[in-house]
Amino acid sequence: MVQAQALLKASLNAGRELLRPLTSADTSHDTEAQSGASHHPLALVPIRSIGPSERERVATHLIALAEHDRYLRFGYAASDEQVHRYVTGLDFERDDIFGIYNRKLELIAMAHLAFSVDPQRASCAEFGVSVLPHARGRGYGARLFDRAVMHSRNQGVTMVYIHALSENTPMLKIARNAGASVVRDGSESEAHLMLPPATLDTHVSEIVEHQFAEADYVVKTQTKRLHDFIAGVQEVRQGVRDARHPAP
Numbered sequence: 234m235v236q237a238q239a240l241l242k243a244s245l246n247a248g249r250e251l252l253r254p255l256t257s258a259d260t261s262h263d264t265e266a267q268s269g270a271s272h273h274p275l276a277l278v279p280i281r282s283i284g285p286s287e288r289e290r291v292a293t294h295l296i297a298l299a300e301h302d303r304y305l306r307f308g309y310a311a312s313d314e315q316v317h318r319y320v321t322g323l324d325f326e327r328d329d330i331f332g333i334y335n336r337k338l339e340l341i342a343m344a345h346l347a348f349s350v351d352p353q354r355a356s357c358a359e360f361g362v363s364v365l366p367h368a369r370g371r372g373y374g375a376r377l378f379d380r381a382v383m384h385s386r387n388q389g390v391t392m393v394y395i396h397a398l399s400e401n402t403p404m405l406k407i408a409r410n411a412g413a414s415v416v417r418d419g420s421e422s423e424a425h426l427m428l429p430p431a432t433l434d435t436h437v438s439e440i441v442e443h444q445f446a447e448a449d450y451v452v453k454t455q456t457k458r459l460h461d462f463i464a465g466v467q468e469v470r471q472g473v474r475d476a477r478h479p480a481p
């Protein structure tokens with residue numbers, strides 16, 4: 234049974250990790266490799282677990298990717314129809330989808346952690362990710378990878394792998410920074426990251442991060458509702474004004 238003291242310590246560690254200030258140690262790759270996750274200087278990024286009710290948002294995010302980005306993400310320049318087919322086929326029971334939202338609740342970054350159905354790759358999961366162009370370079374890709382790694386460890390996954398085109402420098406950097414080994418095969422590469430087993434810390438950290446992301450989502454939802462309401466009132470006012478003083 235988990236000791237109350239150990240649980241308290243893990244909870245404190247999780248809170249400290251979530252709120253830690255930025256230090257130069259955050260970019261140390263040695264520590265990253267040991268923990269099986271990268272540590273990008275961004276500490277506070279609410280990453281939410283996405284459910285099947287958000288298929289439309291996922292589709293909107295992927296459709297917003299330009300042809301070359303779709304090529305990098307899927308390995309081919311997926312058409313809108315192929316993207317919709319991919320979204321319809323997402324298995325939210327088996328896999329996990331994580332997302333980062335802006336204030337308008339648009340999905341600006343998302344990751345798909347697909348648990349392997351191949352018996353030769355049992356207890357493995359494949360990671361795929363995309364960040365909208367205007368939100369790149371802020372560490373979202375790396376943070377989504379961290380989140381997926383922690384979740385994978387908690388699910389008993391022993392290896393996360395990524396298929397990427399060899400030209401995809403940012404993706405391969407994220408993988409290498411986390412300690413993954415990358416095998417290049419011509420124009421394609423595969424990165425493998427072996428994961429240490431879950432600990433009480435990883436379980437508690439995931440619960441804390443989940444709660445933080447849910448709270449952030451609730452705040453964003455309410456703020457958006459208020460903005461929409463105010464915009465609606467202003468529109469009605471303008472309509473009344475225009476009716477009173479029609480243009481000559």
Ligand SMILES: CC(C)(COP(=O)(O)OP(=O)(O)OC[C@H]1O[C@@H](n2cnc3c(N)ncnc32)[C@H](O)[C@@H]1OP(=O)(O)O)[C@@H](O)C(=O)NCCC(=O)NCCS
Pocket residue numbers: 273302303305306307360361362363364365368369370371372373374375376396397401402403404406407410
């Ligand atoms: C790959 C992708 C997800 C990266 O997202 P991102 O949020 O911009 O990545 P990050 O900000 O976390 O940066 C990751 C690393 O790549 C580096 N990087 C970012 N853009 C780069 C570029 N154009 N060239 C070289 N390195 C780059 C960053 O400096 C960082 O490395 P560091 O931590 O050592 O400094 C994003 O470019 C994308 O959506 N591409 C299209 C879809 C895709 O390629 N998906 C991956 C295949 S599954």
